[in-house]
Amino acid sequence: MSNHALENAAKVLRESRCTIAFTGAGISVESGIPPFRGPGGVWSKYDPAMFEKHYFKRHPDEVWPLLKKIFYDMIGKAEPNPAHYALSELEDHGKLAGIITQNIDGLHQQAGSQQVYEYHGSTRRMQCMDCRLYFDSPTISLDRLPPPCPACGGLLKPDFVFFGEGVSSDVHYEATALAKQADVCLIVGTGGEVMPAGRIPYIVKNRGGTLIEINLYDTGYSYSTSDYYLQGKAGTRLPELVREVLG
Numbered sequence: 170m171s172n173h174a175l176e177n178a179a180k181v182l183r184e185s186r187c188t189i190a191f192t193g194a195g196i197s198v199e200s201g202i203p204p205f206r207g208p209g210g211v212w213s214k215y216d217p218a219m220f221e222k223h224y225f226k227r228h229p230d231e232v233w234p235l236l237k238k239i240f241y242d243m244i245g246k247a248e249p250n251p252a253h254y255a256l257s258e259l260e261d262h263g264k265l266a267g268i269i270t271q272n273i274d275g276l277h278q279q280a281g282s283q284q285v286y287e288y289h290g291s292t293r294r295m296q297c298m299d300c301r302l303y304f305d306s307p308t309i310s311l312d313r314l315p316p317p318c319p320a321c322g323g324l325l326k327p328d329f330v331f332f333g334e335g336v337s338s339d340v341h342y343e344a345t346a347l348a349k350q351a352d353v354c355l356i357v358g359t360g361g362e363v364m365p366a367g368r369i370p371y372i373v374k375n376r377g378g379t380l381i382e383i384n385l386y387d388t389g390y391s392y393s394t395s396d397y398y399l400q401g402k403a404g405t406r407l408p409e410l411v412r413e414v415l416g
């Protein structure tokens with residue numbers, strides 16, 4: 170990455186009235202959580218059709234062991250990395266209005282970020298498909314799968330969006346409202362391949378805003394949409410950028 174691009178991107182951030190970050194799985198790779206696509210991606214090992222809502226409801230005994238292995242055992246051990254802390258520092262200095270994340274790992278909050286919109290939900294909660302009650306995941310034992318609802322014995326589902334399931338209208342509304350106020354959007358660790366989440370940067374762009382992308386590999390944003398493309402690992406590039414902004 171040329172220092173020229175870094176310096177210009179930092180200048181845009183310093184002068185920005187309202188900056189948001191749109192993040193995806195790539196920002197958590199250096200915390201030990203694999204991405205969904207690309208080398209070592211989850212979808213190159215597991216069939217995403219297993220994580221379709223109706224399939225899950227018909228075959229909970231088959232799907233729950235995978236949910237535990239992929240989303241609970243792995244995420245449970247993960248810690249925020251320098252990229253998460255860099256966004257938290259930007260917010261602490263009043264230079265980041267909020268993060269719209271597709272991630273369900275809770276690492277932005279663990280790194281100290283306050284304004285986080287979890288567009289695809291979170292592994293930190295579960296909801297019973299029968300009585301509709303919510304539970305904090307740490308209170309639910311995964312020794313027995315599927316874990317029975319503590320209230321009615323029904324089927325518990327992690328509170329993140331499965332394929333074939335809509336995004337929560339509340340978080341969609343709040344995230345969209347925030348994006349409409351932004352004049353700069355940082356795109357970090359996502360190719361925006363899943364909709365409607367992937368549209369967030371376009372909301373900013375279409376209103377005259379500036380897009381600063383940090384990704385390891387080229388994405389659909391890189392050469393047609395992003396104004397700045399700082400290629401590389403988020404754990405390296407984002408702290409570099411934030412240091413350049415905050416001095």
Ligand code: APR
Pocket residue numbers: 192193194195196198199204205206207210271272289357358359360361362363383384385386387388401402403404
């Ligand atoms: N640093 C920065 N970017 C990285 C890194 C890294 N260390 N490693 C990978 N990336 C980038 C890749 O370039 C890629 O663009 O992160 C992106 C990962 O893409 P995906 O795995 O598709 O992740 P994401 O875009 O968040 O997926 C969106 O798809 O399966 C659904 O619901 C799931 O929220 C997820 C959605």
